[in-house]
Amino acid sequence: MQEYVLKNDDFLVSQTDEKGKILFANDDFCKVAGYTLDELVGQPHSIVRHKDMPRAAFKDLWDTAKSGKVWTGYVKNAIKNGGYYWVYATVYPMYDAVTQKQAFMSCRRKPSKEEIADAEALYKTLS
Numbered sequence: 560m561q562e563y564v565l566k567n568d569d570f571l572v573s574q575t576d577e578k579g580k581i582l583f584a585n586d587d588f589c590k591v592a593g594y595t596l597d598e599l600v601g602q603p604h605s606i607v608r609h610k611d612m613p614r615a616a617f618k619d620l621w622d623t624a625k626s627g628k629v630w631t632g633y634v635k636n637a638i639k640n641g642g643y644y645w646v647y648a649t650v651y652p653m654y655d656a657v658t659q660k661q662a663f664m665s666c667r668r669k670p671s672k673e674e675i676a677d678a679e680a681l682y683k684t685l686s
């Protein structure tokens with residue numbers, strides 16, 4: 560499967576509700592993931608999940624963000640029409656003023672080759 564390597568200034572943002580349903584995604588996220596914004600809004604964020612990602616990573620993400628803390632980590636995501644891309648993600652708990660509910664935001668940038676190799680090795684040991 561073909562890797563899309565993020566550009567230095569790619570900055571992928573998405574926002575979810577308290578259950579992980581996508582509320583918003585910026586242009587960079589839509590372009591890299593291969594979806595239009597309309598296709599993403601209302602879908603579970605697992606729509607971009609790659610099968611190589613261990614469940615433990617997402618459990619850690621959710622446990623951390625739900626406890627009100629910021630989670631950072633490496634994520635391999637699937638592209639709609641095949642292929643994948645790695646990001647370094649920072650997930651923030653936030654309050655959505657429109658829905659007046661708990662929400663979450665993720666901002667993603669390009670990880671280095673070394674960081675990707677380390678994450679790949681670590682994730683092979685997790686399930």
Ligand SMILES: Cc1cc2nc3c(=O)[nH]c(=O)nc-3n(C[C@H](O)[C@H](O)[C@H](O)COP(=O)(O)O)c2cc1C
Nearest residue numbers: 575579604605607608609617634636650663664665
């Ligand atoms: C703000 C936010 C951003 C997320 N971004 C991603 C993402 O880019 N890729 C991904 O696979 N899961 C992401 N998740 C985690 C998913 O909600 C989900 O837990 C994960 O895809 C595993 O799917 P599952 O819980 O159905 O097993 C994100 C969650 C939050 C709260």
